[in-house]
Amino acid sequence: xxxxxxxxxxxxxxxxxxxxxxxxxxxxxxxxxxxxxxxxxxxxxxxxxxxxxxxxxxxxxxxxxxxxxxxxxxxxxxxxxxxxxxxxxxxxxxxxxxxxxxxxxxxxxxxxxxxxxxxxxxxxxxxxxxxxxxxxxxxxxxxxxxxxxxxxxxxxxxxxxxxxxxxxxxxxxxxxxxxxxxxxxxxxxxxxxxxxxxxxxxxxxxxxxxxxxxxxxxxxxxxxxxxxxxxxxxxxxxxxxxxxxxxxxxxxxxxxxxxxxxxxxxxxxxxxxxxxxxxxxxxxxxxxxxxxxxxxxxxxxxxxxxxxxxxxxxxxxxxxxx
Amino acid sequence: xxxxxxxxxxxxxxxxxxxxxxxxxxxxxxxxxxxxxxxxxxxxxxxxxxxxxxxxxxxxxxxxxxxxxxxxxxxxxxxxxxxxxxxxxxxxxxxxxxxxxxxxxxxxxxxxxxxxxxxxxxxxxxxxxxxxxxxxxxxxxxxxxxxxxxxxxxxxxxxxxxxxxxxxxxxxxxxxxxxxxxxxxxxxxxxxxxxxxxxxxxxxxxxxxxxxxxxxxxxxxxxxxxxxxxxxxxxxxxxxxxxxxxxxxxxxxxxxxx
Ligand SMILES: Cc1cc2nc3c(=O)[nH]c(=O)nc-3n(C[C@H](O)[C@H](O)[C@H](O)COP(=O)(O)OP(=O)(O)OC[C@H]3O[C@@H](n4cnc5c(N)ncnc54)[C@H](O)[C@@H]3O)c2cc1C
Ligand SMILES: Nc1ncnc2c1ncn2[C@@H]1O[C@H](COP(=O)(O)O)[C@@H](O)[C@H]1O
Numbered sequence: 090x091x092x093x094x095x096x097x098x099x100x101x102x103x104x105x106x107x108x109x110x111x112x113x114x115x116x117x118x119x120x121x122x123x124x125x126x127x128x129x130x131x132x133x134x135x136x137x138x139x140x141x142x143x144x145x146x147x148x149x150x151x152x153x154x155x156x157x158x159x160x161x162x163x164x165x166x167x168x169x170x171x172x173x174x175x176x177x178x179x180x181x182x183x184x185x186x187x188x189x190x191x192x193x194x195x196x197x198x199x200x201x202x203x204x205x206x207x208x209x210x211x212x213x214x215x216x217x218x219x220x221x222x223x224x225x226x227x228x229x230x231x232x233x234x235x236x237x238x239x240x241x242x243x244x245x246x247x248x249x250x251x252x253x254x255x256x257x258x259x260x261x262x263x264x265x266x267x268x269x270x271x272x273x274x275x276x277x278x279x280x281x282x283x284x285x286x287x288x289x290x291x292x293x294x295x296x297x298x299x300x301x302x303x304x305x306x307x308x309x310x311x312x313x314x315x316x317x318x319x320x321x322x323x324x325x326x327x328x329x330x331x332x333x334x335x336x337x338x339x340x341x342x343x344x345x346x347x348x349x350x351x352x353x354x355x356x357x358x359x360x361x362x363x364x365x366x367x368x369x370x371x372x373x374x375x376x377x378x379x380x381x382x383x384x385x386x387x388x389x390x391x392x393x394x395x396x397x398x399x400x401x402x403x404x405x406x407x408x409x410x411x
Numbered sequence: 412x413x414x415x416x417x418x419x420x421x422x423x424x425x426x427x428x429x430x431x432x433x434x435x436x437x438x439x440x441x442x443x444x445x446x447x448x449x450x451x452x453x454x455x456x457x458x459x460x461x462x463x464x465x466x467x468x469x470x471x472x473x474x475x476x477x478x479x480x481x482x483x484x485x486x487x488x489x490x491x492x493x494x495x496x497x498x499x500x501x502x503x504x505x506x507x508x509x510x511x512x513x514x515x516x517x518x519x520x521x522x523x524x525x526x527x528x529x530x531x532x533x534x535x536x537x538x539x540x541x542x543x544x545x546x547x548x549x550x551x552x553x554x555x556x557x558x559x560x561x562x563x564x565x566x567x568x569x570x571x572x573x574x575x576x577x578x579x580x581x582x583x584x585x586x587x588x589x590x591x592x593x594x595x596x597x598x599x600x601x602x603x604x605x606x607x608x609x610x611x612x613x614x615x616x617x618x619x620x621x622x623x624x625x626x627x628x629x630x631x632x633x634x635x636x637x638x639x640x641x642x643x644x645x646x647x648x649x650x651x652x653x654x655x656x657x658x659x660x661x662x663x664x665x666x667x668x669x
Contacts, residue, residue, distance in 0.1 A: 100578065162583075163544065163547070163556075164554075167548060187577050188557060188574075188575070188576040188577045189576070189577070191540050191556070192544060192556045192557070193544075194541075194544075195509065195539075195540070195541035195542075195543075195544035195545045195548075196544040196545065196547060196554065197548075198510065198541075198545065198634075199510060199513060199544070199545035199546075199548035199549055200548050202510075202634070203634060204510075204633075204634035204635045205509070205510065205541055205545075205634070205635070206635070207538075207539045208538065208539075208540070217638055221538065221643070222536065222538050222640075223422075223428045223437065223535070223536055223538070224424070224428075224535065224538070225643055226427070226428035226429075226430075226642070226643065227428060227430055227437065227640050227641070227642070227643070228640070228641050228642070228643050229637060229638075229639070229640045229641075230637075230638040230639050230640075230641075231635045231636065231637060231638060232635065232636040232637075232638050233634070233635055234634050234635065234636065235634065269551065271585050271586050272553045272554070272583060272584075272585045273583065273584045273585060274581075274582075274583060275571065275582035275583060275584050276581070276582045277576070277578070277580070277582070278579050278580045278581075278582075279578050279579040280578060280579040288577075292668070292669070317669065325595065328596075329595070334579070335559070335575050335580075335596060336575070336576075336577060336578060336579055341535070341538065342449075342532070342533065342594075342595060344577075349668050350666070350668040350669065360424075360427075361424065367643075367646060370668070371662070371666045371668050372646075372649075373658065373662070379651075384648065384651070385646075385648050386646045386648065387648070387649055388649035388650075388666065389649055389650065389651075389652055389658055389661055389662065389666070390649065390650070390651045390652065391651070391654075391655065391658050392651060393655070401655040401656075402658065402659060405655055405656055405658075405659040406659055406669060409659060409663055409669065
């Protein structure tokens with residue numbers, strides 16, 4: 090009873106770290122609700138993925154192969170998951186609050202007429218969950234009614250799962266009604282980068298409007314980013330101004346990150362930005378304005394002109410390593 | 412084309428939010444209220460489509476109060492002043508969860524029969540990011556969330572939408588009617604002009620008691636229940652360092668992160 094189903098999002102035949110977080114959250118939920126933790130892999134050509142999910146200690150991995158599921162589409166994925174949930178008596182569905190998870194879980198909750206716990210940071214045995222609201226200004230405890238529930242978890246709130254088991258794999262087929270599915274995948278323009286993924290990196294260096302233009306991101310910030318082997322992030326202002334692509338935005342409406350080290354450069358630390366990085370272990374701020382709010386959350390603050398400080402820091406880190 | 416654009420009244424994003432001592436909600440004294448920023452973007456997008464497609468109509472819809480301190484009419488008037496043609500307010504003082512909002516919107520869709528519903532991707536108060544997806548499911552319609560570009564086919568029978576996803580930009584296509592939720596970079600919302608504000612006074616703002624929708628079958632019972640709100644744990648401010656060298660030294664020896 091109380092069985093949990095983890096939606097195992099994958100990209101390019103791999104599970105990103107955010108999916109390992111979902112496995113961990115699923116196991117946590119299963120322990121608290123007193124059930125087993127299963128996972129579901131949707132798509133085509135997913136044998137290796139199904140095996141891998143089983144190795145993360147998922148008791149049963151439901152492998153749903155169907156050409157209509159080759160690309161993620163909210164209508165088809167919702168239909169497939171809802172059918173599986175009903176067939177297998179699942180009580181709790183868990184996904185990570187990635188762009189896909191956020192797109193999918195509300196639709197699934199509506200389909201199941203189930204309560205949704207969106208972007209939650211804590212799952213409790215009493216059926217309550219905790220989540221941030223108002224750009225992280227409020228933590229709310231919510232009770233999810235009934236026994237069927239859908240939860241998306243905040244990727245920074247759980248450790249990634251480790252391989253600790255060997256579950257079984259069950260191939261399941263679903264009936265995807267032809268007329269009901271009208272969404273069509275046209276293409277994905279991927280932002281390619283050799284750097285670590287923003288949501289997986291141990292160190293993140295983010296730039297703000299203080300960088301002044303995209304060129305300075307390249308010539309001033311990137312050398313430090315690469316010296317540290319870090320991922321690059323940005324404020325909304327920097328993205329809006331076109332300095333860097335949208336997928337680098339950190340914050341309330343961008344990505345949520347919690348690396349070991351977060352270095353904020355030339356960004357003021359608006360509440361909407363803090364909402365996406367406040368849980369980082371160590372925060373460093375470099376800003377020429379001593380009054381900038383970012384200093385209120387920084388463990389180490391340096392009041393300085395970034396155009397001088399950032400190249401110096403790159404050199405100092407380089408020296409330290411050699 | 413008939414387009415519905417959804418409007419939620421939320422605290423201005425610049426307002427500092429405090430939790431009431433009893434944890435039942437936020438302190439609303441001295442809060443400035445605005446249209447949810449993402450909904451402003453949604454209204455703007457609806458207006459741009461109307462400007463392109465002759466004979467189009469934009470109707471604003473909201474579920475909320477009609478008296479202080481939660482008078483959504485203020486926000487609807489602003490949207491009308493931006494250029495929307497009319498507005499419908501489903502009147503209730505209850506704070507409704509996204510699923511109930513979506514059910515109420517679905518009722519309005521039944522009667523209004525729009526070709527497109529444009530919504531914000533998230534309300535910046537509850538930060539749920541859910542109502543649009545839920546409405547799409549309740550109607551059995553396609554959805555394109557986190558939109559950064561919306562293009563209609565020449566015959567207005569289908570939409571092609573670029574979405575901001577984790578790894579970049581995804582393109583989706585679907586037949587209308589459908590739901591689009593706006594991301595930050597979809598457009599830059601216009602300000603209401605003075606003539607716009609004058610004209611807005613004459614536009615229709617229809618109020619429907621939520622009870623009327625209940626009589627027509629709306630279920631207002633939620634599936635979640637707020638137990639309590641609390642302020643987030645406070646992060647200790649650290650120290651200022653004098654130089655880059657000192658910073659790097661401390662990160663190495665004290666924080667041990669590089
Ligand atoms: C609905 C909504 C959602 C939002 N979501 C997000 C979000 O997800 N993420 C996000 O980041 N923002 C978000 N914002 C925007 C947020 O409110 C701020 O406007 C934004 O974060 C500011 O970006 P910034 O710090 O780069 O720019 P600014 O606030 O302009 O700060 C620039 C900083 O650079 C410093 N500086 C300038 N020159 C130098 C120099 N030479 N050396 C050192 N320092 C220098 C300045 O002192 C200043 O502090 C959102 C806003 C709204 C309304
Ligand atoms: N009470 C409401 N009235 C009208 N629209 C709403 C309401 N609540 C939410 N919405 C719409 O749904 C979007 C997503 O809200 P949420 O799911 O609460 O984050 C918002 O941007 C609004 O467009």
